[in-house]
Amino acid sequence: MSQTVDRALSILPLLAEGPADLGQVADxxxxxxxxxxxxxxxxxxxxxxxxxxxxxxxxxxxxxxxAQEAMENLDIREIAHPxxxxxxESCGHTVHLAVYEEGEVLxxxxxxxxxxxxxxxxxxxxxxxxxAAVAKLLLADLPEAExxxxxxxxxxxxxxxxxxxxxxxxxxxxxxxxxxxxxxxLGGHEESINCVAAPVxxxxxxxxxxxxxxxxxxxxxxxxxxxxxxxxxxxADAISGEYSGRTPVTTPATTPxxxxx
Amino acid sequence: MSQTVDRALSILPLLAEGPADLGQVADxxxxxxxxxxxxxxxxxxxxxxxxxxxxxxxxxxxxxxxAQEAMENLDIREIAHPxxxxxxESCGHTVHLAVYEEGEVLxxxxxxxxxxxxxxxxxxxxxxxxxAAVAKLLLADLPEAExxxxxxxxxxxxxxxxxxxxxxxxxxxxxxxxxxxxxxxLGGHEESINCVAAPVxxxxxxxxxxxxxxxxxxxxxxxxxxxxxxxxxxxADAISGEYSGRTPVTTPATTPxxxxx
DNA sequence: ATGAGCATTGCAACATACGCAACGTACTTG
DNA sequence: CAAGTACGTTGCGTATGTTGCAATGCTCAT
Numbered sequence: 322m323s324q325t326v327d328r329a330l331s332i333l334p335l336l337a338e339g340p341a342d343l344g345q346v347a348d349x350x351x352x353x354x355x356x357x358x359x360x361x362x363x364x365x366x367x368x369x370x371x372x373x374x375x376x377x378x379x380x381x382x383x384x385x386x387x388a389q390e391a392m393e394n395l396d397i398r399e400i401a402h403p404x405x406x407x408x409x410e411s412c413g414h415t416v417h418l419a420v421y422e423e424g425e426v427l428x429x430x431x432x433x434x435x436x437x438x439x440x441x442x443x444x445x446x447x448x449x450x451x452x453a454a455v456a457k458l459l460l461a462d463l464p465e466a467e468x469x470x471x472x473x474x475x476x477x478x479x480x481x482x483x484x485x486x487x488x489x490x491x492x493x494x495x496x497x498x499x500x501x502x503x504x505x506x507l508g509g510h511e512e513s514i515n516c517v518a519a520p521v522x523x524x525x526x527x528x529x530x531x532x533x534x535x536x537x538x539x540x541x542x543x544x545x546x547x548x549x550x551x552x553x554x555x556x557a558d559a560i561s562g563e564y565s566g567r568t569p570v571t572t573p574a575t576t577p578x579x580x581x582x
Numbered sequence: 583m584s585q586t587v588d589r590a591l592s593i594l595p596l597l598a599e600g601p602a603d604l605g606q607v608a609d610x611x612x613x614x615x616x617x618x619x620x621x622x623x624x625x626x627x628x629x630x631x632x633x634x635x636x637x638x639x640x641x642x643x644x645x646x647x648x649a650q651e652a653m654e655n656l657d658i659r660e661i662a663h664p665x666x667x668x669x670x671e672s673c674g675h676t677v678h679l680a681v682y683e684e685g686e687v688l689x690x691x692x693x694x695x696x697x698x699x700x701x702x703x704x705x706x707x708x709x710x711x712x713x714a715a716v717a718k719l720l721l722a723d724l725p726e727a728e729x730x731x732x733x734x735x736x737x738x739x740x741x742x743x744x745x746x747x748x749x750x751x752x753x754x755x756x757x758x759x760x761x762x763x764x765x766x767x768l769g770g771h772e773e774s775i776n777c778v779a780a781p782v783x784x785x786x787x788x789x790x791x792x793x794x795x796x797x798x799x800x801x802x803x804x805x806x807x808x809x810x811x812x813x814x815x816x817x818a819d820a821i822s823g824e825y826s827g828r829t830p831v832t833t834p835a836t837t838p839x840x841x842x843x
Numbered sequence: 844a845t846g847a848g849c850a851t852t853g854c855a856a857c858a859t860a861c862g863c864a865a866c867g868t869a870c871t872t873g
Numbered sequence: 874c875a876a877g878t879a880c881g882t883t884g885c886g887t888a889t890g891t892t893g894c895a896a897t898g899c900t901c902a903t
Contacts (some may be wrong), residue, residue: 356862391646
């Protein structure tokens with residue numbers, strides 16, 4: 322809606338692909354070099370863009386700080402965290418918390434497995450949306466129309482033989498998930514990794530987040546992991562209760578352990 | 583330099599403090615609501631801003647994706663990573679990699695300790711710049727003038743009794759670090775945690791990054807940690823060699839293990 | 844029902860962001 | 874060593890995009 326700002330912001334994804342010099346930026350924006358220079362300078366002043374020693378531009382450090390602060394301000398994360406660590410303590414596996422936002426699903430918290438094997442996932446990293454158990458829960462709760470729209474627009478990469486192959490299959494899976502109130506990912510993202518997930522709901526019953534427990538086959542089989550389902554659901558429900566204000570902060574030990582030492 | 587973009591970008595740090603509605607944004611920017619609305623809409627279209635259910639605005643998911651991509655494009659990180667994991671394998675402690683950028687020092691990679699105790703630090707998180715060993719190395723290498731300017735502008739929070747108290751003390755410490763070519767943080771950030779750090783240098787000898795090994799007192803004493811110094815320096819030098827092209831990718835096993843599974 | 848508080852729209856006046864062309868500064872090439 | 878190329882940078886007149894206003898919708902509480 323604002324041409325100037327629009328152009329300036331278009332520079333960011335462009336630089337995300339890799340460093341670029343003034344000419345390249347101007348070309349890709351379709352504007353004169355002097356215009357691109359002015360925009361880059363403004364971005365630079367705000368720290369969103371950094372000028373490296375060879376004069377080329379790349380994304381700046383302030384982006385990290387912003388992303389970080391954005392995350393810390395999510396109250397669902399704050400409420401959920403102690404529950405997640407407690408769940409991790411009792412089962413030992415990797416625990417994730419994720420939210421949906423305009424077509425994307427992203428992890429907003431993670432407690433690492435206490436087994437030596439680690440999963441590749443990082444807070445802030447967009448989730449493999451077509452296969453992840455948490456993504457299924459979050460998308461399953463969208464209004465019919467939006468759900469269809471999102472499902473159609475997605476790509477369906479075949480990470481493994483068990484990955485969701487296309488939109489119809491995905492929508493069918495979402496219907497099941499919606500029905501049963503929990504979800505799994507059995508080797509759909511990485512052959513040897515399984516997940517069980519449950520939804521966190523707000524006061525109005527809408528799904529505001531989803532949490533999952535993930536473990537590789539080498540540690541527990543899919544069947545064994547599924548036995549954790551009740552525990553996962555109970556944890557998710559506890560978070561829901563607290564988030565929606567029904568449970569007025571139960572345990573006295575809810576405050577301390579934010580951020581593992 | 584561009585008023586419109588400048589205003590739009592000023593919204594981001596503002597929202598980083600927490601969600602705000604249109605009126606608040608307009609007020610803090612000192613512009614009319616209609617103006618603020620147009621800017622917010624543009625930010626929204628680019629995914630940098632999200633409109634939550636109560637109509638208030640907060641920072642959006644795209645920020646994470648951008649920060650993520652920005653990080654993956656840092657070639658120093660790519661080169662260093664296998665060395666960091668190898669170092670972690672041989673000593674077991676937490677290993678960090680950090681860079682300096684316009685007044686800030688930030689972690690760009692981290693390999694977790696193999697001991698049960700974890701440190702609170704996160705990739706992308708700004709470093710405690712006045713005390714961290716890596717920060718000392720990075721700042722010590724700045725040109726005299728810039729170093730002084732930065733040191734003067736910093737705040738010196740007293741995390742512990744051993745924290746750097748003020749600018750003169752900091753500059754003195756930087757001089758020492760510059761001299762000896764390595765740095766430590768002995769309980770300056772958290773009472774019980776010590777670090778040893780060494781610089782990574784580019785072809786021209788300038789410090790481009792710094793790496794450190796950190797461990798809590800309960801695992802090893804400061805003296806014991808210091809015995810790792812030669813190993814840390816050797817690792818840093820190996821990275822330097824590879825980064826500056828002197829060592830044309832030594833080990834055949836340099837390619838695989840990006841991102842632990 | 845009535846009003847307050849908020850987001851939203853259309854529009855005319857003006858400020859500002861635009862592209863141009865000229866200059867400066869490396870770095871190459873004959 | 875001089876001419877040439879390829880950048881980034883600057884100043885400036887003009888047109889275009891942005892601004893603030895005032896009026897309209899919308900939602901919620903009284």
